[in-house]
Amino acid sequence: MLVFKGQRRGEEGVVGWSFIMAQWLWCEGTFLAVLVATVVAQKAMPPDPIINLMSTDTKCQMLEKVPCGFLGISPENCEAIGCCFDGQQCYYGNVVTVQCTRDGQFVVVVSKDSTVPQLDLTTISTLGGNEVPCSPVVSTGSFVIYNFPVTTCGTVATMAGDYLIYENKMTSSYEVGVGPLGSITRDSTFELLFQCKYLGSELVSLMADVYTVAPPPPVAAPGPLRVELRLANGQCNTKGCDEEVSAYSSYYEDSDYPVTKVLRQPVYVEVRILGRTDPNIVLLLENCWATSTPDPLGVPQWNLIVNGCPYQGDKYLTALVPVDGSSGLSFPTxxxxxxxxxxxxxxxxxxxxxxxxxxxxxSTAVCHPSATDNCEQRCFRKRRDVGAVQKTCAHHAASILALPPFPSLSSSSSIFL
Structure with a gap:
């Protein structure tokens, strides 16, 4: 177990960090690296503080040198940010490097020499998977570099006093050989838990151009908007009936939860505005996801809808069900x-x-149609005018239990009401 603590004094103030716990576990040729880093970003922090999570005498012995720091950086500043200097250039060593920028970005650099045997860099993923923006922005034979906002890729945000902490984790997959009497692997495993810690309150100057928009049409009644998420349980019991239409003919009550479902069984979800009779507002779905606890920021998480579209990282894509005048609803929007x-x-x-x-x-938004925005959601469209939407959230405390698939299972045992 290694624990490093230190601080560096800059022209504007002192930047402090308290890190690193690195633990190595050897077991029949398998190497497990558990890495935890905490970076403290303060008002006096330089733009790009970089923390190295492993420090060895051989960290600078690299055949492939990836540039580190800004152009023309001095040897002293290069070493201060934990990189290597060979007399001509500043470059990353064969370590893991975590960077938290002042504009709210994670920068993580992973070397293949972070584990023994060498790590397969193509197997690394964040809590949010390895799709854009969670995929590497640079990939070489020896390094991968990740750069993504601290609010994406499954990052969990928590408050600790006056500080806002963003935490994410990288893990690697490995190949398992399955034999008649046992299973083995010869791949190393890798797990990196990293944080960015920011002061939650600070006075800053902001210049913005304000563009006025036409006032929205009057609402039916003043007051906050309430949004509800619920699960449908209607049955298609007649020949030729529409399964989707029948499913949304009835809904579970609060006393029915938790609802039990078989794996791969369809789950019918509805989100609606409560207590409004204004036909000129449109409900929009921004993001929908699942967790194993009532905490919407808890992990593990799994995306269902991202930016109004089915999550493309799922083999079984979420299906969006159109709701129009044929639904029989008074306000289908x-x-x-x-x-x-x-x-x-x-x-x-x-x-x-x-x-x-x-x-x-x-997470939802309420949109007011205008001459320039009909509030119709399309996948991969540009972000709509923020003046046209009012954001709300629907976090449902009801739960679903999953049963493993069986060769045969009666309907009475697959759903418990």
Missing amino acids: HYKRFIFKMFTFVDPASLHHLEQKVFIHC
């Missing part, structure tokens, strides 16, 4: 519906199914 296939979270260590509840959360 106040409703959004989607269907996803039931799943269960897997223990990241043992890869075993976790017998936990699944909680669904959605």
Whole structure:
């Protein structure tokens, strides 16, 4: 166990950090690296503080040299940010480097020499997966460099006093050989837990151009907007009936939860505006995701809808259900519906199914149609005018239990009301 503490004094003040716990566990040729880093960003912090998570005498012995720091950086400043200087250039060593920028970005540099045997850099992923923006921005034979906002890629945000802490984790997958009497692997495993810690309150100057928009049409009644998320349970019991239409004919009550579903069984979700009769407002779904606890920021998480579109990282894509005048609803624009296939979270260590509840959360917006925006959601469209929307959230405390798939299972045992 190694623990490093230190501070560096700059022209504007003192920047402090308290890190690093690095633990090595050797077991029949398998190398496990557990890394934790905390970076403190203060008002006097230089733009790009960089913390190295491993320090060895051979860290600068690199055949492939990836530039580190700004152009023309001095040897002293290069070493101060934990990089190597060979007399001509500043470059990253064969270590793991975490950087927190003042504009709210994670920069993580991982070397293949971070583990023994060498790490397969193509197997690394964040809590949010390895799709854009969570995929590497630079990939070489020896390094991968990640650069993504601290609010994306499954990052968990918490408050600790006056500080806002963003925490994420990188892990690697590995190949397992399965034999008749046992299973083995010859790949190293890698886990990196990293944080950015920012002071939550600070006076800053902001210049902005304000563009006025036409006032929205009057609402039916003053007051805050309330949004509800609920699960449908209607049955298609007649020949030729529409399964989706029948499903949304009835809904679970609060006393019915937790609802039990078989893996891959469809789950019918509806989000609606409550207590409004204004036909000139439109409910929009921004993001929907699932967690294993009622905390919407808790992990593990799984995306269902991202930016109004089905999450592309899922083999079983979420299906958006149109809601129009044929639905029989008085205000169909106040409703959004989607269907996803039931799943269960897997223990990241043992890869075993976790017998936990699944909680669904959605962030929403309410849009006022105008001459330039009809409030129709399309995947991959440009961000709509912020003046046209009012953001709300629907975090449902109800839960779903997952049962493993069986060769045969009666309907009475697959759903518990």
